[in-house]
Amino acid sequence: MATSAFTHRNDASTVVELQSKIFHQKVVLRNHLNLEDLTQADMAELAASLPHFENIKVLNIKRFKAGEVEAKAFFEALGSIPLQKLCMSSAVHAEAAGQAMVKALQELDVAAFAALTELDFSYCRMDHGLGEATRTTEG
Structure with a gap:
């Protein structure tokens, strides 16, 4: 995520937080x-x-x-x-x-x-x- 380009840079922390949350929800179920x-x-x-x-x-x-x-x-x-x-x-x-x-x-x-x-x-x-x-x- 550190190298990703965002239209609005202030969205980066929210996107990273949501991606982390989804990752942890999904991997526990696999x-x-x-x-x-x-x-x-x-x-x-x-x-x-x-x-x-x-x-x-x-x-x-x-x-x-x-x-x-x-x-x-x-x-x-x-x-x-x-x-x-x-x-x-x-x-x-x-x-x-x-x-x-x-x-x-x-x-x-x-x-x-x-x-x-x-x-x-x-x-x-x-x-x-x-x-x-x-x-x-x-x-």
Whole structure:
């Protein structure tokens, strides 16, 4: 919103306040979230906003980019929500994102993900450590 142009600049604070209010009303109600084509900046913003998704159960992300910083922030944020199913897929050429995600996963405290019953990393290649597989765990 800081870079948005307003016809009347004095409307900016009201618009920002209303947008924040609507965002918080909507995210609390969501239990599924599907996202596509996320940049590294988008992944960082997602990590910052995930704790607001108090009732999210399923998160699907297709085609994304992430470095180690974004991957770590993403998984740390996931630990604060009751997620049951996480599906992430990306193009095979996105090796850096896959490596960053696997590294972040390896450093996790799995106790934070007690509600997670399904983990699908269909973007990972065998040389990343997880392989192309869907991991299902029973609580």
